[in-house]
Amino acid sequence: MPAPVSRRTPVPAVAAATTPLAPPPALAARVRxxxxxxxxxxxxxxxxxxxxxxxxxxxxxxxFDTGGLRAAYDAALGAGARRALQYSTTEGVPELRAAVAGRASARGLATGAEEVLVTTGSQQGLSLLAAALVEPGDTVLVENPTYLAALQSFALAGARLVAVPCDGEGIVPDALAEIVARERPKLLYTVPTFQNPTGRTLPAARRAAVAAVAARLGLWLVEDDPYGELRYEGSDIPWLAAHPGAEDRTALLGSFSKVMAPGLRLGWLRAPAGLLRAAVLAKQAADLHTSTVDQLAAAHYLGASDLDxxxxxxxxxxxxxxxxxxxxxxxxxxxxxxxxxxxxxxxxxxxxxxxxxxxxxxxxxxxxxxxxxxxxxxxxxxxxxxxxxxxxxxxxxxxxxxxxxxxxxxxxxxxxx
Missing domain, CATH: 3.90.1150.10 (Aspartate Aminotransferase, domain 1)
Known part of the structure; x- marks a missing residue:
């Protein structure tokens, strides 16, 4: 039997080609x-x-301690693959938050696990803080020069970036006070220890002065410390967050990228409770949580190996x-x-x-x-x-x-x- 003939009227092939198509809407201005x-x-x-x-x-x-990290992943999966491969809490697995808090406390900044948010690299911490703190048009102070990806993060949030005068030792506190009084910024972003790109380190007296300016004039401090454990000479200097006046207004960012491996994409954020909660909400919208298996492997590594x-x-x-x-x-x-x-x-x-x-x-x-x-x-x-x-x-x-x-x-x- 011959196949039935369709009685539907064919659409001319040229119709689609001659119909004008509207372009999609433009990308967001902040990206452009x-x-x-x-x-x-x-x-x-x-x-x-x-x-x-x-x-x-x-x-x-x-x-890289490849053997130690391989063993840590084996331990994370062996202790319970159902947990390691499952969703987790936004704040981070308890073992890693406790380990981060312990290391921060050992470096002179008393920290509880509840003050720590695990991030997908400290770069994500910057993005979360920008989302939590910066409204379009807000002024953000930065060192000059400063970490390039921080400039990107704050620019994407719509910030107005203003440079703070610096010399060979970093931020000049008197100049900072003058700019804060004049510009009324939302926050100061700083890499005070072995700064990127200059490698310079802000002396202890200047850190105390920066903390005092922030407390007196009303300013958030974002202290980025990816390099602090890589000291080759001299003595450690306390974090900004450890100075009087900075306790309730400093977000401290840390990372395992430089001391374990950057491919882990593990960082952390220590902040006052209100700001930490806002960062948690921003992270829920960004990625729900950082990789569970990577967090558990890092926690096993810190427990079984001598990272120091x-x-x-x-x-x-x-x-x-x-x-x-x-x-x-x-x-x-x-x-x-x-x-x-x-x-x-x-x-x-x-x-x-x-x-x-x-x-x-x-x-x-x-x-x-x-x-x-x-x-x-x-x-x-x-x-x-x-x-x-x-x-x-x-x-x-x-x-x-x-x-x-x-x-x-x-x-x-x-x-x-």
Whole structure:
């Protein structure tokens, strides 16, 4: 029997093509107004084999405690896969919150587990605080220069960013007081210990003065501390949150990325109860909670391994790498350059002589298979084009020496001015 013939009237193929289509609505203005991270773009350029990159603030992968972390994941799953692979509470698993509180207390800041929120990297903590504190148009104070992704987070929240004058030791307290009185900002964001990008550390007396300004004039403090455990010389300095006047107004951000592994994406936020609750609500809307299995593995690791001993070995390796970079800079950078000597962290901040532009120099450097990050993107307002950030943690001293030799050749080949 022949197949039945359809009696439906066919639609001409040209009809859809000739019908005008309305475009979708525009993206949110806050996304359109914030650029991508130049650091991430530079890292993409330097991923090819053979490039010695001083660009990214990357921990050395050969120093990861792979065996200890593997055992921690085995323990997390072995103790109860049904829990490890299930949803969890927004605040974080109790074991990890208690471990974070214990480590903070051991560093001189009495902390209870109920004061801690586990985050998906400390970067998420920044986003949660921006959501909880910043209304569009609010003024946010930042160091100049400062961590690039913090500028992105606050810009996405619609903040108006104002730079606080800084010198070689960080924030100038008198200048901060004047700006707070004039601008009436919502918060100050600061990386007071081994700052990104400069590597500088705010002295104890200035921390006390910043806390006093915040208390006297009414200001939230957001203290970001991803590098504080990576000290190579000198004595530890108490967190801002530990100073009188800062107790009820400081959000402290920490991370396991630099001392365990960044791939875990585990950070934490310590804050006063009201602010912590607001951050929990923001996190519920963002991702419900941080990965359960990663949290439990980290908690097992902290219980079964000696993280402080591991960090000690990492510090020894990074100290040697910092020293190799500092020893080689006089031969690599042109006469008249200047740089600092950080007591810890991951970065050296350098400034080239008059007539140089670090952004223009980068293309020549990459052609010589070496990379760095120009300093200009880290500034709020007018930038210093002669500055650059050099990270020393991802390469051995021998590789650092080769990278500096390449950088010297690139500078010699690059036209000045």
């Amino acid at each position: 107004s914030v650029g991508s991270s130049p650091v991430r773009e530079i890292l993409a350029l330097t991923e090819r084999p053979g490039v010695v990159s001083f660009a990214g603030g990357l921990p050395a992968p050969e120093l 001993a591991h960090v000690g070995s990492v510090r020894d390796a990074y100290r040697a790498r910092r020293d190799a970079l500092l020893a080689g800079l006089p031969g690599a950078l042109p006469a008249g350059s200047a740089w600092n000597r950080p007591e810890g962290g991951m970065f050296v901040w350098a400034r080239l002589p008059e007539g140089y532009d670090a952004t223009a120099l980068l293309a020549t450097a990459v052609a010589h298979e070496v990379a760095f990050v120009p300093g200009a993107p880290f500034f709020t307002g007018p930038a210093d084009p002669r500055t650059l950030r050099l990270s020393f943690t991802a390469h051995t001293p021998a590789e650092i020496g080769e990278g500096l030799a390449r950088l010297g050749r690139a500078i010699a080949a690059h036209p000045r001015g």
